[in-house]
Amino acid sequence: MTDSTPIRITGTNLRCADVVRAARRGATVDLDDEALKRAGRAYEIARDSGAKRAVYGRTTGVGANRHAVVAPDAVDQHGLRLLRSHAGGSGDPLPDDVVRGALVIRLNQLAAAGSGVHPRLLRALESALREDALPSVHARGAIGTGDLTALAEIALTLAGERPWTGKGLAPVPVSPGDALAFISSNAVTLAESVLAWHELRRLLRASHVITALSYCALRGSPEAFSEAVHTARPHHGSLHCAAEMRRLLRLDDDPPAGRRLQDPFGLRAFPQVHGPALDAGDALERILAIDINAAAENPLIDIDGEQVYHHGQFSTAYLALALDGLRAALHHAAELSAARLSDLVEPDLTGLPPFLAAGPAGSSGIMILEYVAHDALGQLRHAAAPVTLGTAVISRGLEDHASFSTQAARSTASAVSAYRTVLACELIGAVRALRMSGADLPPAPVTDAFAVAAERLPYVAEDHPLSDEIERAEAVIEEFADRSHTS
Structure with a gap:
């Protein structure tokens, strides 16, 4: 059964039922202009902050490489290197409904304006959902601290480095700070x-x-x-x-x-x-x-205070314990x-x-x-x-x-x-x-x-x-x- 009622993406009021509508009933999405502006402001703050101080994943490596500072002449390629190194999933491809659900959740999270990704990535996710253009995503590679492999595969698909399962979109440039900002999410696990x-x-x-x-x-x-x-x-x-x-x-x-x-x-x-x-x-x-x-x-770009915060919000203990119960x-x-x-x-x-x-x-x-x-x-x-x-x-x-x-x-x-x-x-x-x-x-x-x-x-x-x-x-x-x- 097709659902023709569009889902307004604001970053604040997505419902579980909306995710199901997008994943299984063909409901389209409509990205709120104000949310896009706020995401753009977060991008500017993140970009400017990286020029003034160390920002995890933008000017440094990740994980135990957090203190490894990226050389200025290597910053432009740092994001793509990070995505390529993390796109190492395995196992069967995720079902189409899970991928659609992950795309709409990740779009809505990015519309909450805390990631600092370039706004064009939000538009790309919106287009992918409207066109039902789905990346091929491996199922295995996450342990509840961020769906790094799956989201890296999605990002590389948007960038034109991985194939789409059917119809595709024109490649989208990846800004130097976009990589970790895009994959720092549990959107796939949430969709499942x-x-x-x-x-x-x-x-x-x-x-x-x-x-x-x-x-x-x-x-x-x-x-x-x-x-x-x-x-x-x-x-x-x-x-x-x-x-x-x-x-x-x-x-x-x-x-x-x-x-x-x-x-x-x-x-x-x-x-x-x-x-x-x-x-x-x-x-x-x-x-x-x-x-x-x-x-x-992680890190969170706070557009109201114009600050960058490093934290542990990637943990999904609430979700895991609720599912176990x-x-x-x-x-x-x-x-x-x-x-x-x-x-x-x-x-x-x-x-x-x-x-x-x-x-x-x-x-x-x-x-x-x-x-x-x-x-x-x-x-x-x-x-x-x-x-x-x-x-x-x-x-x-x-x-x-x-x-x-x-x-x-x-x-x-x-x-x-x-x-x-x-x-x-x-x-x-x-x-x-x-x-x-x-x-x-x-x-x-x-x-x-x-x-x-x-x-x-x-x-x-x-x-x-x-x-x-x-x-x-x-x-x-x-x-x-x-x-x-x-x-």
Whole structure:
């Protein structure tokens, strides 16, 4: 779906949703003239400061070479040498949506006017996004202290020294101080994080619908989602989760009692377990919103005070820790989904045949879905391992900490993919159980959701391969995400 609404780039108000629009929906960008003027002023201050004092990366080397002063007759080529030496990435090319996301984030960061790059580089990024001209960028080479290799490859592509993946632009000159100023950013890691956050937020929304279907199939108790229960312990995520379950099931309208005095944890503790994942997603969004609008380049060119500051804003500990926390919370949510699938194949809980089988004695029904779900859950558990427990000491010992936020972002993308499969297995089980039981569904949104799922998912009574149904169920989950309320 193409989004024709342009994104105004000011350096101050880019949203995560805007990054997704540019990365995946073809939204164009419009660089604010005032932001461009401020970037030009930062360029002038940086240029003049380099003539008066040592400025890291402009008049000196970088890393442990910070005290190596660039000879006056070598300054003109220093920037290109720096870009060439740092464009040493490896691995597969980054996906196009990640590259687009990185370009729009880096453009917006540069528009915040703290880097000191020449304004023509902002115009070049704007043109690249408008023309969908994408550099080829290697995935590997960052540890959470700046996406140096990826951004150096992008800069060299703009300069005409590396190929574009498709259509390209005319080369842009690189000023002597542009190199470090351009690559001193985590824009690529932020793009990967924003896209993973977007996908996960959609799945978390859809999971309310799937759990509501399982609730109906298992004839759950409405007491666990009561407003009185959740206002007594008012965590934001669990409050929202319980409210969404009441909305989907119309539980505020004198619902019938459940089959059991107390349900298994998969239903009874759903708000308490799912809520932290919702809150972790919100916390990540707040961090991303700050970072995609930040002038975090080292050194910072302060145009108001006309000063140059050397600092450690390249560190992405906030981002890495938020991603680690989100994956941990997601793992708990996925465990409950797998638990509900196990409940759905248990006759004591559904009153239906074991494994929801409908064939001769010994038929397996959807038995294999538990294996698939727990395989995906195992992948998610592995991806949930915290990356922030490690560090790196590099550049002759000078750079002695790394957040590994890049790895955290990619682990989060892997976790999201696994969670989608777990939810798909539960969805198949819930829909099959409802079909077999012929239960009357309440006049509520959950009934509409069942109609959508029943239309998309075939009903084959006898044992048969389920691979195609898992793929279809994952597509249905996307529809549920589109139909669900936001938090």
